[in-house]
Every structure is written in structure tokens, then in C-alpha cells.
Amino acid sequence: MKSAFMSRFLPSVVHFVIFYILVCTIVTSAANSRSRKLNRTKRIPVIGQPQSPRGETEELFETVGNTTLVLDETVSSRVREGGHVYQKAREINDEKFESLETKVEPTVFIALLVRNKAHTLPYFLTLLEGLDYPKERIALWIRSDHNEDRTGEILTKWSRKIDNMGKYHSISSQIVDSPPFRQSDQGNFPVKWTEKRYRHVIRLKEEAFKIAKRLWADYIWFLDADAFILNNQTLKSLISKKKHIVAPMLISGGLYSNFWGDMDKFYYKRSDSYKDIVNRKKIGCFEVPLVHTALLVNLRYTNIPSFVRMNNSVPEDDIIIFAINAKERNIPMEVCNDLEYGATLAPLQDDSDLMRDYEQLVNLRAEVAAYWLSPMTISEDLQQWVLGDPVASSVGFDQVYVINLKRRPDRLIRTQNVLRVLGIDFHLLEATDGSHLSTENLTDLGIHPLPSYRDTYSDRLMTMGEIGCFLSHHQVWQDMLKNHHKTALILEDDIRFEPYFVYQLQRLFEEAGNIKLDWDMMYLGRKKSVNAKEPKVKGTDFIVEADYSYWTLGYAITARGVKKMIEAKPFEKLVPLDELFPIMFDKHVNAELKSAFPVRNLKAFSAEPLLMYPTHYTGEFGYVSDTEQSLQYNQQNDNRSSKEEL
Numbered sequence: 167m168k169s170a171f172m173s174r175f176l177p178s179v180v181h182f183v184i185f186y187i188l189v190c191t192i193v194t195s196a197a198n199s200r201s202r203k204l205n206r207t208k209r210i211p212v213i214g215q216p217q218s219p220r221g222e223t224e225e226l227f228e229t230v231g232n233t234t235l236v237l238d239e240t241v242s243s244r245v246r247e248g249g250h251v252y253q254k255a256r257e258i259n260d261e262k263f264e265s266l267e268t269k270v271e272p273t274v275f276i277a278l279l280v281r282n283k284a285h286t287l288p289y290f291l292t293l294l295e296g297l298d299y300p301k302e303r304i305a306l307w308i309r310s311d312h313n314e315d316r317t318g319e320i321l322t323k324w325s326r327k328i329d330n331m332g333k334y335h336s337i338s339s340q341i342v343d344s345p346p347f348r349q350s351d352q353g354n355f356p357v358k359w360t361e362k363r364y365r366h367v368i369r370l371k372e373e374a375f376k377i378a379k380r381l382w383a384d385y386i387w388f389l390d391a392d393a394f395i396l397n398n399q400t401l402k403s404l405i406s407k408k409k410h411i412v413a414p415m416l417i418s419g420g421l422y423s424n425f426w427g428d429m430d431k432f433y434y435k436r437s438d439s440y441k442d443i444v445n446r447k448k449i450g451c452f453e454v455p456l457v458h459t460a461l462l463v464n465l466r467y468t469n470i471p472s473f474v475r476m477n478n479s480v481p482e483d484d485i486i487i488f489a490i491n492a493k494e495r496n497i498p499m500e501v502c503n504d505l506e507y508g509a510t511l512a513p514l515q516d517d518s519d520l521m522r523d524y525e526q527l528v529n530l531r532a533e534v535a536a537y538w539l540s541p542m543t544i545s546e547d548l549q550q551w552v553l554g555d556p557v558a559s560s561v562g563f564d565q566v567y568v569i570n571l572k573r574r575p576d577r578l579i580r581t582q583n584v585l586r587v588l589g590i591d592f593h594l595l596e597a598t599d600g601s602h603l604s605t606e607n608l609t610d611l612g613i614h615p616l617p618s619y620r621d622t623y624s625d626r627l628m629t630m631g632e633i634g635c636f637l638s639h640h641q642v643w644q645d646m647l648k649n650h651h652k653t654a655l656i657l658e659d660d661i662r663f664e665p666y667f668v669y670q671l672q673r674l675f676e677e678a679g680n681i682k683l684d685w686d687m688m689y690l691g692r693k694k695s696v697n698a699k700e701p702k703v704k705g706t707d708f709i710v711e712a713d714y715s716y717w718t719l720g721y722a723i724t725a726r727g728v729k730k731m732i733e734a735k736p737f738e739k740l741v742p743l744d745e746l747f748p749i750m751f752d753k754h755v756n757a758e759l760k761s762a763f764p765v766r767n768l769k770a771f772s773a774e775p776l777l778m779y780p781t782h783y784t785g786e787f788g789y790v791s792d793t794e795q796s797l798q799y800n801q802q803n804d805n806r807s808s809k810e811e812l
Contacts, residue, residue: 271303272384272405272466273335277374278308279367282356283391284315285524286511288548289531290391291324293508295545298398301333305381309370311342314356315520318343320551327547338377357523358516361482368484371473379465388461392523393424394530395460396508396538403505404462411464411471411492411499413457414507415443419533419665422512424459425501432481432490443503451502456489459510471495509534524553528587529665535583536662536781539576556589561668562675563722564651566592567642570659571599577659580781588668592657595642600634601797608633616739618758627798632742639718639743640736643728650725657720661691661778674708674773675722681705686727686769687712687747691719691778695755703771712770714748714755720778730768739763 276294280287306328310321318341325339351360371388378386385405389395393416397403400414416424427440434456442448463470471491473484480490492499511526535541544552560566568585570578578594585592608614615628639656646654664670671690678685683703689712694700698713736746739762748754749763751770760766 275378275383275386280310280391284317286392288544289542292545299401306337308339390459392511393460415503416510425454426456429455451500453498458485532587541583558591563655566655568592571597581659598634598637600630613737636743677706688722689772693717710774712772714753
């Protein structure tokens, strides 16, 4: 019976064992197959870790939306070398995070959204490459579409060059450079911001946020292609401040900057402190309701706002949405002006064309050149995309003169750079240095300061610097007559030009020509008297009759005007030039001074508004005067070496 049982049971057991082995084999094979598939899954390279082989990185970024993200186990189990934060570290609170020390620079994900910026890109990309920051710690993410210029072509070639160099951690570039060149609700305006455009930008910025977080980036920096980061220490400086959200204050040549002083019902409102921050009367980092254009966000914090509109009452505008979301989370937005960081273009009106932006770029380059020794240069491989500077001319005058002290080469460099941008050719005249003059020199030259002269405001005597200034301008006048120049534009080397200077200058003298204005001298820059009464010249919109004024920053003068000045024999009774001019057109407030010059028939006018201003004012950082702060005429020469003439 036992034998019968075994004969029936054993085959069943054997079959079961065989079946079990088969099942295990199949399961194991499937598991191994899945494991191999996972091992072949594209891995998103973590910034700061060794990246994928060349050529794979770009593909990974381009397909990230459809790629399974697989992070190495070592990445998620410890803090990587360099202080990068792993998954659990992201959950710690902000205060504890500040105590983590880093051995290398934090990783930065730079997001660039570009449209119709072919004219700014050569400058922008050159400056971006020039940032003093480890490039292997930076991932570049570029998106561009709906361009009507060569933006796509520039970005494509530059991206390939950067990728081939292999210096950056990675670069992702998606450029749509084919019709339609405008979105359907743009109409005929290439720069118009429409609902579709806002939604598109919001979506792209949210995508950038998500990818930056997946890459374990420490920071994301949203940069516009017309944000010119002139200070190559900018990124290091901003990161060192350990702010939630921060932006460098960027100048524009006017009051516009990349922050709002106040906000009223979601829209811009000027605040009392706005001008003080822009003009750097207050220095530091300041909490403001909104920053944009060069926005650095610290991703190490868990409390991070988004570009998702949470409330339909909020305008569908990316920068406003982000600012409102930050406010609701009690996250401060700050702008810093502790350093001179860079510049940006003011936004265009919706109905503007691209030419308006090109003109703005010229203005901004001139503004930058007036203050920065190193202007907005362009790397060699980007030179081909640049619109050349205008052909230099004397802008309608027989000669343009620039007066410069030999010991002020920095000012000359700035002036040369500005005039090159503006297309103004000039003749350089070396100024007479008041610090090298002595009373004996002046006597030999037949120069005798007017004994009764006292400065109107400080009641001091004439300074040696003022005498040197007068002699410098006198040399220009003599050169004019020697070369038979009928008109000249005379510029000092510490000036900044108003936007569209050449256009405004030509318009000014066209007005003068249209009414056949009989003029000897035309102020272009000056300090007008507070109580000045200056009626507008009949038939003009931009010319006034000049009243008592200070400064000789820049003026136009005729040969007849020069002869009147020289015939007054100013060396025999010398006063500062900016005092002599109003004496000669009979508008000086001091009757005693006027009496020393009985013939006062100079026909003087002024541009209104003015076309140039000093680069610095008294008391401002960087202010240097070679006239006001020099020795007075009656001070002993042997004391000269003990004092510094600024």
C-alpha cells in the first residue's frame, strides 16, 4: 500500500519541484532584465559630481521631461564633498542649514530666456563667460523662441562652442528658430508682451525651477539677456550674502533699475527710498517688494516661492506672481547696491520696434563707458554679430576738443570709450596742470588774478587748479583761431552724456539754424543758478537765454565768441572761467566783478534740457576735483608739497 502511495506521490513532487525551479528562473531572469534596463536609464548628472561622457549631457537635458530620474545611492545617502545637500538635508530648517560649511563654491543653475536680443547677446555672453566663478559648478539652461533677428543663430553657435570646450558642468539649449516668429496675439509688435507670452515664460521658469532642484543645484539664477554683469565678482558677492532671494542693482543711465520701491495693487509704485538706493545715497542690501532681471534664488531653503499663480486676482505676469508668492510665504526679496554690479536696458513700450532697443543699447554703452575703465567688450568669436560703432565725425562742428590732465589717464580712457560709442571724433588737448604752477610762472605769463575776487559760495580766493583750467580753455581758443575754425565743441573729461546725445545735439543746432539764432556760446552742461530766469528763445523748444551759471563741462563756441573772450584781456584780471562767462554775457550777480570787464556783449544761450552732466557730484564716492580742492593762489609755494592736490 505504501508502495502504491509512493508511486502516485513521487511524480507529483518531482513535477512540483521542476515547476518551482522554472518559476524562480523566470522571475530571476525578469528581475535581472529590469535591473539591466534601470542601469541603462538616463541619469541626470548632479551638478558638482562627475558628469556623463561628452555628448550625453546635452541629450539628458533635452529629454529630461520624458526621462526616468535615477540618482546614485551614494548621492542620496550622504552629503557629497563640497557641501552639497542630499535629500534629508533639504528637510532641515533654514537656521540649521546655515551652519553647514562648504569646501567649494555652491552650484548654480543659470536660466536664460531670450527673445529678439541679437544686439545684446555678444556683450551679454562675453560678460557671462567672464564671471569669476568655477565653470564646472555652473549648469547653463537656455530657451529661446519667436525671434525676428539672429538671436537663435548666435545662441546655437555659442552653445556648441561652450559645450565643446567642456568647461561648464553642462549646457541645455532649446532654440526654436522657425516660423511663426510671433505668437498669435502679438499683432505687428515684435516686443509686445501678451497673455500667451506671459504664460509661456511662466511655464519655462517653472520648468527651470524643477530641473534645477532635480540637479541638486544650490542656487538658480534667472538672467535676462540685457542684464550686463560688468562686475565679474557679482555671483560670488551675491552668494556670500546668504539671502533667500537677491538681485544686484543694475543701472540704466536713468532712474530705471531692476527692482520696485513699492507696490500698489500688484503694480509698480515709486517709493521715497527708491532714488536713494538707485543713486547709492544708501548703500547695502534692502528689502523691496519685487526684484527682477538678475534674480538669484537660494534652493537650499525648503521654503521657496514659485511662478504658479495661486490667486486669479494676481496679474498673469511672471515677476509679479513670484513676488506675491514670496510675500505670502514671508520670504524677503532684496536688492544690493553695495558694489557696482552692472547695467540693464529699460523695457520697451509694447508698440516699439527693435530699432528702439538698439538705440537704447548705444546709450547704455555710453553710460557704462563714462564710469567703467573696462567698457562692454566682446570676445573674438562673437565679434561677427556686433553692429559696428558709427563712423566718427565732428558732429557738425569744425572741431571737437577734449581737455585732459596728463595725470588723469583714467578719465581720458573713459572719455575715449564714450566718444567712440557715440561716433564723435576729437582733438585731444593736454590741460595745464595747476599743481605745477607757481606765482613766478603766472607773473612770467602776465597773469594777475583779480584782487577783489572771492568765490560766490565759499568766499575763498581763486585756486591754482582754477587758473590751470582757465589756461587750458584759453589754449583751445587759440587753436581755434590758428586753424580758422568757425565753431567748436569743447568738452572736459569728467562728463556723462544724456541718452541720444548726438541726436539731441543736432536737433538743438537745427533749431538755432532755423531761426537764424545769433549766438556766441551755447552751454550744453552747467550748474544753473537756483534763482535763474531763463526765457525760452522764441521759435524754439530746446534753447533758453542763459542766466548766471557755474561749470564749464561742455559748451559750443564760435570764433566770434572766442575773440570777445580774448579781447577782454582776462589775464590782467583773472577770474575762474565759469565766473568770466556770466560776466561776459552780463548775468553775473556780483556788480563789482562785472565792473572789471566794461565790455560784456557775449551772446550766450543754453540747451534746455541739458545734454551733459558731471560723472560725480561733490561728496559722492569717486568725486575728485582738480580745481576746487587745489591750493589757493596766495598760499606759499613751499607748502605745496605738504598738501595733496586732488
